[in-house]
Amino acid sequence: MNLRTRLTAWYGGVFLIAGAALIAINYFLTVAALPDAAGFAVAAAEPATPGLVQDRVFLIEEYRSDVLGTLLLWSVVALVAAAVLAVWLGWVVAGRVLEPLQSITATAHRLEAERLDQRIGLDGPDDELKELADTFDGMLDRLAGAFDSQKRFVANASHELRTPLAVQRTLIEVSMSGPESTPELERLGRHLLDANERSERLIDGLLQLARSDRGLATRSPVRLDQIVTDEIESCAYLAAERDVEVKSVVRRWVVEGDPVLLAQLVGNLLRNAILHNAPGGHVDVRVDGSLTVTNSGPVVPADAVPGLFEPFRRLRADRTGSTTGSGLGLSIVRSVVRAHQGVVRARPNGGGGLVVEVNLGETQVRQPL
Incomplete structure (x- = not known):
């Protein structure tokens, strides 16, 4: 149960308790104001007309019963109708009250270590919620400054x-x-x-x-299929040296982003797939709505895959203890993908190797030619 529902339930519950108390008070006041049949019988008792007094007492009791029954029935009906209205109004009011909190939550969801440019900028009276939003914005300013300083260093x-x-x-x-x-x-x-x-x-x-x-300062339409073809050609010597066959199925596609960073992304994926392979192995590259690079090679444990995207994280070293790379290849891939608001996923390939899939996010220019 979310906070808005709980607040609405509290509003409705408080209204029901107050309404029930009001009905009870009104009921007892009405009981006290109506004629008392017993008192009337004592005051009007006459030996000569006992039957008349009894008839009047019966009429008074019937009148009291009808009035109190009708009062109780319509009070309950009115309470139910008012409770429904109170719950609806409570839902609306709770939504208005929690709207600044929803803005804070939405801003927090959009934030990442590489995207600290989002701010709440809450307008309104200087109450507790505005103070919370301003404090949150101030914290983001300090974090953005710290991250920028670190990246510049x-x-x-x-x-x-x-x-x-x-x-x-x-x-x-x-x-x-x-x-x-x-x-x-x-x-x-x-x-x-x-x-x-x-x-x-x-x-x-x-x-x-x-x-x-640092993210992308500018964006432009980029032929991703052309970048993949160029990078495959540039890695041909390395593939021949390692005795690895590179096959590709490339569909013409345009994405929006930075061509230099996208070339670095594709090149890192290809070199990583070639270097971490076995003689006689293969690398399959596919561009069709997403970029997928599949390579053969040593078996990669599933629990080791997430760590491969961390800086300086290597799966294994060669016999001499040296490594085939700097340990930054997939880290750069993840960083470039995030700069383009995309997603990169990896999973072990059946029989050995890795499957890496890059989705760069739909944009208005991301259309096949």
């Missing part, structure tokens, strides 16, 4: 870290190509370049994650 730190990594890569490559280079130095250089590349991928992932977490 991540973005700025990622930008600052890219410069020294580029310098390190150049120094390593120069040392490896120098005349005094030895096999041991080249082997060490390759390890350092691998570590440098992993660091660059991590920083690039953090940049994309910070950018998508």
